[in-house]
Every structure is written in C-alpha cells, then in structure tokens.
Amino acid sequence: MQSVYSDSVAEYELLRSASGLLDYTGLGLVRIAGNEAAAFLSQVSTRSVDFLLEGQISSALLLNSDGTVLSEVLIHCNGADYLVEIWPAQAAAATEYLVAVGTTGVHDVTVQDVSDEYCVFGIEGPHAPAIAQKFLPFPITSLSYAGFVTTPWREGLELLVSRTGVTGEYGYKLHVPVAAGNELREHLVDLGARQVGTAAVDVCRMEMRFANLEQEAAGVTPFEVGLQWMVDFGHDFIGKEALVAHWEAGPPRRPVCWVASDRLQSIPDSGSGLVVEDESVGAVAHAVFSPRLGRVIGTARVDADVAAAGLKLTLEQLTRPVRTTGAPFLVATSFGVPLE
Template sequence: MKGRTMESVYSDSVAEYEVLRSACGLIDYSGIGLLRIAGSGASAFLSQVSTRSVDFLLEGQISSALLLNSDGSVLAEVLIHCHGTDYLIEIWPAQAAAATEYLVAAGNTGAHDVTVQDVGDEYCVFGIEGPQAPAIAQKFLPFPITSLSYAGFVTTPWRDDLELLVSRTGVTGEYGYKLHVPVAAGNELRRHLVDLGARQVGLAAVNVCRMEMRFANLEQEAAGVTPFEVGLQWMVDFGHDFIGKDALVAHWEAGPPRRPVCWIASDRLQAIPDPGSWLVVEDESVGAVAHAVYSPRLGRVIGTARVDADVAAAGLKLTLEQLTRPIRTTAAPFLVATSFGVPLE
C-alpha cells in the first residue's frame, strides 16, 4: 500500500542476506505501485510513456521499461504485465508515488482512449527469492514450475474464493517469484509463505544482492541522470517514439559526460564511502561514487561510480580521495548467484 515503506531489517541484515543466497527470502513489497491500464488506446499510451513498445507483448508476458522525464532523465523503472488488451503496471516502492502521479496525469490528457486506475491499495505483493524459492512457488501452481518462464505470469485460484497473480521476476539474481493477493488476505498469505519455509528479509539485504548482480538501484543512483549514466540503455527501444526520446538522442550525440563502472575495494577499506565521494588518478578527479554496499560473500566493499570516458573500463586502479584507499574497476556481476548451480525442477 502506498505511503508505507519496505522494512530495512527484520533481525540481522547479514543473516537475511544469507537467506537470500542460500535458502528463500520473503520480501514484503509494502508501498509498491500498481496501476491498471485499460481501453482501446492502452498499448499506444504505454508505448508513448515508456521506453519500450508493448506491441510485441503477448498475454502472460512481462516487459521491463523506464519512464523518463521530458529531459531524458530517469523517473522510474516499471514492469508491464500484459493481460490481453489490458495491462498491469508494477512500480518499485521508492518510485511508486512519483510514477503513479505521472501516469495518472498522462492518462487524463485525452490523447488516448485509456483509463489509468491506481489499484495499489487493493493488493499486497510478496516476493520470494533464493535457490529454494521454486519449491515454495510450486505450491501455488497447478502445473510444473518449469513451465512458468522468466518474465511470465499467471493468475491461479487460491483458498477457493481468491485469485493470485504469480510471476517469475526478481531482483537478487536468484530464482525469484512475486505473488499478488487481495489486501484482505495479505497477512494470511504472508503466514502461509513463512510456514512453507520462506524467511522475512529486509531492504538492506535485498539491496546488497541487487548490487552484486549490478541491478541498478534507481533510488540511490538515478537522481537527474539518463539511462546511459546508470547502464540502463538496454531498456531503451529507439525504434518508437516516447516521452524523453529527443532529449535522450541529443544527450547521446553530445556524449554522456560520465559513464557508469563497477568497482571493488581492497580489504583495507572498511567504511562504505558516501555517494559523491571523489575518485582520483594521480591527484586528478576522474569521477565519483554513485552507490556502495558491503558484500558479505566477497568480504569487500563494492559499488558503482560515474567516471570520465577514458577510465570507464574494467581492471583500472582508482583512489577514493577522502579515504585515500584504492579501488579497482571490475566487470559485472560481482559474483555468480547460487541458483545458477541449482536445477529448476
């Protein structure tokens, strides 16, 4: 429900991190944004306001896309679920309020035959992620879990009189699923997931896993920047017109001022540097930290930065100016998710 925020920690963030990497974590997506888009102009509307055309989407498929401001900067990342001629839009909680306001206003312009309905208060959404998540998700499906493809979803009966939306999407690199349930049954579903073996995990642990996979953390990295500056250009389809496209093309032709890189610190660095901390080479500033976390599995501080083009490569040594500690740029992901070694069955 909007207005609520995700819990940062339930017990211990490192223990919760290990649950995600070795068992099954339960993520309560309090505050998630949900909008139902309907009408004969629904697909044209979504193609205009998002960076990906939805014309190719089939029923039961999900597409990830960006919403941009007119200047090409990132407003939010969304998941677009295709229900035939209607669509369900899912928005990460930190961007839900701004993106919901944006989409509702865009739908009210009269440019398309479309209705944009905010249904965020009608549902609870839970994520289950980890190598053991498929076994739990299977309990809610009448067919083999292997038949639910990545970025796919189904609706299925639950408790006789309720309907669940079950999707295969995630943010940790592990097997991941989401379950949407009417809000009145939210607590019952939460208890049932715990009884099945899922353990509640907070946003702090989730964000470490996101960083390890190099899934952009927009609430930390994207204030006022374009997709090029957070490595999300792969989510932009320049083959159709959308809000912010002209500005984005101009930005690319001019050359982004700085480019995103991943980095890993030496074991001498214990403190997590603040966003904006300067990076230097031979006393010359070449960029700044965008976001950083401590990875329990690697035993190192890892992060992202935006740097000058001539140092935007893996394997280069930079120095954190304020802490006088070395870091090394590296390719992503930082590690291989446990689920890659676990057969889906």
C-alpha cells in the first residue's frame, strides 16, 4: 500500500465525501480448512468462531504467548473452511504464526497462505455503496456489516465482496484472482473511485479511533490500545493466561484520546512525553493532523489516575497544551447518508 498518490488532504476528502480506492497490496490471506478448523481458530484468536455462520466475518486478535498483540484479523466463514485476512503491516508475522501453530499436529487442520492468489481492493466513502452495488445481484442494503458474498463478475470469474472498512465511512472490499486485478482496478476507477494512500486512511482511522496497530501496539496488550472488546474470555486461547494475569495485576497505564488545544500542526513523535506541572504522566502513542478538525489529534498511554476525558496535559516535546477527550473525534459523513 502506497502512502500518498497525489495529495494526502485531497485523498482524505475523497474518503470523507466521495469514494476512495484502496489497493491492499501486501494484505495477508490465509485459508484454514479441515475437520478442526473452527477449534484451531478459536485456539489462536481472541474470539471463538463457533457462533459464525456462513457469510459472516469476525474481527479478532492474534496474541503472543505473553498476551501482547501480534495482529488484528478478519475471519471469514465459508461454511466448512475459513479465510483469515490480515492487515499488510502485520501480514508476514501473523501468517508465519498461523502456519507454525497449524503444523504442530494438535488439530486436524490445513493452513495455506493464499495471499499471492488474489488482489484485494477497498472502496470507502459515502459514494462507495453505489459502486459496490454494480457487483451485486441483490440490493446493497441486504449485505450486512461484517458480511460477505461470493458473486459472479464476468464469465468464469467470481468476486468476494465484503462490507468492511477502516475509515468509519461506508466500506467494501473486493477480492479478485490476481490475473484480473488490473482489470478490476480500472473498472473501479471508471465507476468513480479514486486512488487513496495509507496517509489519508490513517487520518480517518484515528478520527474514528480505530486502533492503528502498526503504530500503537508494539509490545503491548489489548488493554493498552483499548481493544479489550475484541477479547472473549469465555474460551481458551493462546495468550489468555498472561492476559488475565496482566489485568489482575493492574495495567500501569491506560489508553486515552487527546486533541491539541490550539491549531497546532506539528505532529509529535510517538513516545513523546505528556506532563502535568512538569511531572511525567504518560507518552504519545500515535498522532495525526485532522483536516476537518483543524487540529492535531492522537492517542496516548497515561497513568491510570489521569486516564479520563477532559483533562489538560502538556506535550513535552512541543510545550503545547492538549486535552483528553472521548472517541470518536468526529462523526463520519456516511452516518448522514442513507444506504440505498
């Protein structure tokens, strides 16, 4: 995935007001099959897949044995088998992990890396449903969030179309065999989608407070990036024991969102200190400039006793004030656009 194709602010506006085209080059795709595929996925991910029906998608985490985050995944249920989708930045490590666990012989399962067999494109923005509709034989309203279908596109070729997204706007992904990748890309452009890079996507993700794991999750547990909602403690999974122990001991720092109190445009580095009256209380996890808010916004990990909204802190690196706030930072444009 390329960072910028033309201008990051213009690409951001495409996502918030029209339809951006995301090229998911490097996306990880792993097919899990076999008599114990469901049991295997429940072991390696923080959510059991026993409840998943064919055509449904579950978001979950893969954890290291010490409870720290390895990757976020989207698990597609095809009935007898599953397709695991992994964000490009975590794809190599997560794929290696799944293959390694799959070859231990504990479960009757086949783990196959099929990433090179498909091109995957995303379309996100208020106009995305009208484009996605062109590929579906039924009304777009019938495709629920976190759902997918396999549908014919042209003779001898099928697409996997899912309703997922990372910007808070309407979002869809299309999986196509790699030989037809360029053809599908050109067709999406003809339908009105315009290429956007990861820089614009990153801003949208932050505005919705969708955790950016490649920036925020190095060596931390789900609690420290606000992803405990993706952990189901009702089943056993790799890393659970360590995660429970970490929680019972009390995480020393908690995640918060913050917004610059003035029209600051300099973006602080990850790890930059946050202070109250010259006393260190935490550090910046990730920050971006939001064009719509006209402010730098970000996340941080701070001491538990200041992990609340409405508190004034100071960015040590820039000696500028920030205020902790709730999430999301703004309302996505699509919330005011009927899905038709």
